[in-house]
Amino acid sequence: MVYTRKSPALFIIGIILLIHGFLLAGGYLAGMVKYLGLARATGEMITLSYVFGAIGVVIGLWHWFGSHKEGSLDYYVSTVAGGAFILIIAMFVKWYLAPWVAVLSRAVGPIAGSAAKPTYLHTVLGLNYIVLGIVAGMITVNVFKIPDWAHNGVRLSRLGLKTGVILLGTLYSLGELARLGQLSVIMIGVFVLGSAWLVLLIGGWRKISNSMGGVLAAGVGVCGVSAAVAAAPVVKARSDEIAYTIGTILVFGVICMFIFPVIGHALDMSYVQFGAWAGTGILNSAQVAGAALAYQPTGALETLKVGEIFNITRVLFLPIIVMWLAIWYVRREAAAGGAKVEQVDTTRVIFEKFPVFVLGFILMFALASTGVFSKPMISHFRDWLTWLFAFGLTGLGMQITFAAMRQAGGEPLVIGSVVGVLKAVLSLIIVLLFVRETI
């Protein structure tokens, strides 16, 4: 199969970016730059527009006029159009939409805080480039649809997020990682096992099938859709059980991404406390990053650092939980005298589900610990990873369809809501009581 579409789309995106860079560099957009308060970002805006504009034009011409043959080169080059599609939306949101929302919000006036430290509506609601990027992605896929030429590249968003997490490894000190690691293992251990167990318990009371119990326990307990996707084939879930579970988790995740920052601001939680709460209480891992960056979009990114350690801990728990659920499922089915159930290949489960990108995170952390990266380099990494998360989360927004969310229903909605809310509330109480305000 040839993946590259003969389309002028990427070339046009490249031209738009080059014109944008030229207009900025020539001062033609000075009025807008001043109105939106973008003076400090202008250098970055010009550089990125020129760099990605040139890439878009060159590869766009190849897409448009080149002769494409089946193979790895075609597959990888075809993704550039989708990547550029995500990028131009993320750029528009970060450079124009989010600052404009902030300007409008400031014009309304402070809604809380003091005269010295006013709090505006957009801060409380977390309406920054991350949340708006996810929303823009969701609007794109659900209202306008992803164009054919961009389909293949939209999946690059996952690569963007994983690269962001790997780069995040450079921002931790050994002490931070040790303390956060201990905290996350204890909290995730208790809440993952606790919520998975509770789902199975309530599922037993409500007499749901073992397969539904298994897939729901993984989704609600570990890391949302990722866990449901990993567990469904292992516990032999029926199609409707998968759809109900994933729909429920997506709805819950999107709601949490908006509600968590509001509650965090209302309770005046510290960045560390909020990161720990989001990392434990939000079911879906993508929305953990979204909520963390919604709470603290710039600066030292402590919330993201804490939230992602919790995310990594969750994903490290994933193979163990999937294996446990697989064994649980086989035993339950055998005890019920049902059809012969295939035994679980535990080694394959562990290897297949192991998150390889975590090794990249550890490697970058180890390299940073040796002092190989200078302070300015680490500062650049911080800037890059905010872009990688903006790119990744905007692209992930493009994969959240209303059609999938509408499937939220049945027993997974009832049980998932009860356990999800309980997990969020209990983890909030634990965080407020026991987690210190700094790392």
Place this chain on the structure above:
Amino acid sequence: MISARTILLASHGTAGARAAEKVALDICADGGRIHQLVVVPDLWKGMLGDDWLNNAAVHIRFGRYVENQLQREIAEHAAVVEAEATRRRLAYSCEIRLGKPAESLAAVAAAGGHDLIVVGSPRPKGAPGLRSRLATELLVRTLKVPLLVVPHPDR
């Protein structure tokens, strides 16, 4: 009493669809033919959601599993309809399409060869089942053969 020789039956195993199957089998003329269309809704394309933690191997395994599972469920359901059609000496065939239910049904109907199209009606609010309803307005605008909508058994 309505009767037709070649019936296009849109059915996917829900209570409403099963009511449509019963009516289709009842009204099909002796020696007639039932062509069952099962539409796998395109909502499945979005079922990976925003998962980013898993690697490609897990995604491929999940995709294959869902595909096989849907095929198995459809085959089990189609076997029941086929058995009943055979018992009544009716010819039976089954077709699976991925897409939007109304558009897929309209496309199969446009290919011709059917006297009547039989579908179930939307299920009552709150009834369990996937949210992928047949857009009947789109369907009736395009069809050139009569459409019979069978009431849901819970109505």
